[in-house]
Amino acid sequence: MCQECGCGSGGGDVKIGAHTHEQEHHHHGRERGHEHSHEHHDHGHEHGHAQGKQTLNLNRSLMEKNALLAERNRGFFHAKKLLVLNVVSSPGSGKTTFIRETAAKLGASLRVGVIVGDLATDNDAARLRTAGIPVVQITTGTVCHLDADMISKAAAQLDLDQLDVLVIENVGNLVCPADYDLGEDLRVVLLSVTEGEDKPLKYPPMFHSANVAIVTKNDMATAAGFNRDLALANLNRVSHHAHIFELSAKTGDGMKAWLDYLTNQRAAVNGK
Amino acid sequence: MDAAKSAGATRVRKLRLRIGTLSGVVPESMRFAFDVVCHDTMAQGATLEIETVPAACWCATCQAEFECENFFNECPRCHDVSGELRRGRELEIADVETS
Numbered sequence: 001m002c003q004e005c006g007c008g009s010g011g012g013d014v015k016i017g018a019h020t021h022e023q024e025h026h027h028h029g030r031e032r033g034h035e036h037s038h039e040h041h042d043h044g045h046e047h048g049h050a051q052g053k054q055t056l057n058l059n060r061s062l063m064e065k066n067a068l069l070a071e072r073n074r075g076f077f078h079a080k081k082l083l084v085l086n087v088v089s090s091p092g093s094g095k096t097t098f099i100r101e102t103a104a105k106l107g108a109s110l111r112v113g114v115i116v117g118d119l120a121t122d123n124d125a126a127r128l129r130t131a132g133i134p135v136v137q138i139t140t141g142t143v144c145h146l147d148a149d150m151i152s153k154a155a156a157q158l159d160l161d162q163l164d165v166l167v168i169e170n171v172g173n174l175v176c177p178a179d180y181d182l183g184e185d186l187r188v189v190l191l192s193v194t195e196g197e198d199k200p201l202k203y204p205p206m207f208h209s210a211n212v213a214i215v216t217k218n219d220m221a222t223a224a225g226f227n228r229d230l231a232l233a234n235l236n237r238v239s240h241h242a243h244i245f246e247l248s249a250k251t252g253d254g255m256k257a258w259l260d261y262l263t264n265q266r267a268a269v270n271g272k
Numbered sequence: 273m274d275a276a277k278s279a280g281a282t283r284v285r286k287l288r289l290r291i292g293t294l295s296g297v298v299p300e301s302m303r304f305a306f307d308v309v310c311h312d313t314m315a316q317g318a319t320l321e322i323e324t325v326p327a328a329c330w331c332a333t334c335q336a337e338f339e340c341e342n343f344f345n346e347c348p349r350c351h352d353v354s355g356e357l358r359r360g361r362e363l364e365i366a367d368v369e370t371s
Binding site: 052053054055056057058059060061062063175178179204205208237238240241 | 275276279281285289294296342343344353355357362363364365366367368369370371
């Protein structure tokens with residue numbers, strides 16, 4: 001369950017590739033029940049000194065577990081000389097097409113593997129697999145985001161030594177994934193021209209956290225009545241530190257600048 | 273609850289959370305969820321206290337913090353725009369009161 005929207009509380013197991021993983025919070029929930037009932041027996045004799053009120057100072061982030069796992073992922077990926085991207089956007093912004101075209105155009109120069117997250121179906125994975133890209137599908141059931149633990153389990157199903165770039169296609173959602181570090185080098189947010197220029201203003205945490213912002217479906221800009229200046233102004237305001245690219249994965253227009261940037265970023269990781 | 277158990281406590285009476293104004297967490301929703309999550313545990317009936325942390329940005333020009341309500345802000349002193357958030361994204365457990 002995530003603290004943003006409480007998703008995942010209705011059940012449904014996370015499925016990574018061919019395996020099913022019981023969601024950990026459910027597991028804990030059950031454990032708690034058991035431990036609780038034992039507790040009364042085990043600690044019965046300790047009531048004497050435990051009965052008084054006491055305040056335990058914890059000062060710990062609720063996101064601590066994910067943050068630690070994400071750092072572990074990052075270290076592991078760096079050791080493997082991988083450049084890792086966390087691609088986020090609203091549903092239907094064109095993440096899958098964008099990733100497929102990026103992988104195809106990089107060709108043999110950089111080998112791309114993908115971890116793709118959706119609530120249900122492996123349609124996106126199938127689309128990427130058809131293009132010859134190594135891919136692991138995570139179906140999250142009712143969970144609206146990917147977390148660092150899912151990524152480490154999914155990555156174990158890829159032959160990482162055969163890859164240079166690992167792309168994580170997050171669940172289409174501009175809210176909750178913003179809070180979950182996956183251990184990526186770059187967070188890439190997509191904004192398609194059909195979505196409206198004010199998306200960055202409506203979902204500032206996500207756009208603020210992005211290292212790269214990409215305006216996609218640029219071939220449809222005129223038909224959609226896309227106000228480019230306004231969109232860029234909004235992006236610059238919220239994602240002021242992000243690199244901005246404008247492209248169409250479908251026509252290939254603008255892809256070169258993005259691919260050059262990616263190649264440089266990967267060289268930087270390789271040099272670490 | 274693990275911390276409370278290891279301290280030898282049998283009940284959690286109160287939980288104090290520190291929540292930043294830009295954390296994305298809605299205190300009302302948190303309170304609602306808290307009761308549900310605590311049901312049938314050692315924290316059943318516990319009080320939830322939420323300490324709000326006002327968001328603040330860092331102004332590089334003035335070398336000082338200023339309170340803000342959003343992710344992109346103008347410094348009230350020099351009117352430079354800053355997006356360097358120093359506080360406001362907190363989602364932390366401050367302490368638990370046990371017995």
